[in-house]
Amino acid sequence: MALLPVTAVSLPVTIVYTALLAWGFWVGVHQIYQGFRKPQELLNPLFRNRIAIWIFTAHIIVVSLVLFINGPLALHFKSRLWYWGGAIAILTSSLPVAAYFNRNSQSFGNLIGRWVRLRNLLEVSLHVAVAAAAINWFHYYVLLWWIVAYRYLDVGPRRLFQTLYNTPEKRERRPWAPTLNWGVIATLYVLAFLAVDNRKVIYAVPPAASRPLHVPQSFEIAIVVGVNIAIALAFWVMVRIYTGAGPAASETAPHLTGSTERS
Secondary structure, eight states: OOOOOOOOHHHHHHHHHHHHHHHHHHHHHHHHHHHHGGGGGGGSGGGGGGGHHHHHHHHHHHHHIIIIIIHHHHHHHOOOHHHHHHHHHHHHHHHHHHHOOOHHHHHHHHHHHHHHHHHHHHHHHHHHHHSSSSHHHHHHIIIIIITTTTHTTHHHHHHHTTSSSSSHHHHOTTTTTHHHHHHHHHHHHHHHHHHHHHHHTTOOOOOTTSSSOOOHHHHHHHHHHHHHHHHHHHHHHHHHHHSSTTTTHHHHHHHHHHHHHHH
16 A cells, blocks of 8 residues: 655654554553453553453454444555454454443543443534435545544553543642643544544555545455344343343343243
């Protein structure tokens, strides 16, 4: 794949962008390590549960594969099938994490908690808008390298600035720290968009205008559908194990017991 021009602006932007990506990825990997080996050190105590950390691990694997492999290939070959297959996989793997393990407000403050919810709403809306509009591969490029990549871009700074107020004593001494943290990650959000929109990340390359749209074969459709079904089933099973039998179990148990006794 071709690279964008190396300039006095694009080189430092690419270095910072890559460092933030690597930092966020490392935080995710380290959290997985803590969940399995040192659960007492976790910032989010919900991941001390073994099934919960497995769900998070699977989520990180899906996001990483889509961001670093599937997404760039889908852009390069202009394959809507592969791009949206990856987007659906990320959505499927994100829903359980957001529904059961979201503690941004508790860990980082209410301001960042509200910011994350609004950001998620914006990002889903942008994906829907791009999917519904006429094909513009530059929009797909922005979605991948801004919105999908931002799942890693802000993680390191957000964790770093959280150490300024990660105890009640520190929070009392520094009531401004949560606002500072939000200011940093919100600024990164805007700067990441500007860097991608202006094509300043050397290896984040929009697809060539001359390349024709990829026409998927039947086996490709079967692979994408099959992989997404497998991902959905895997997460459904893990969530089912995590949540247990649920309130309906108390309703069905007497009937099952009665039928067993009659038999």
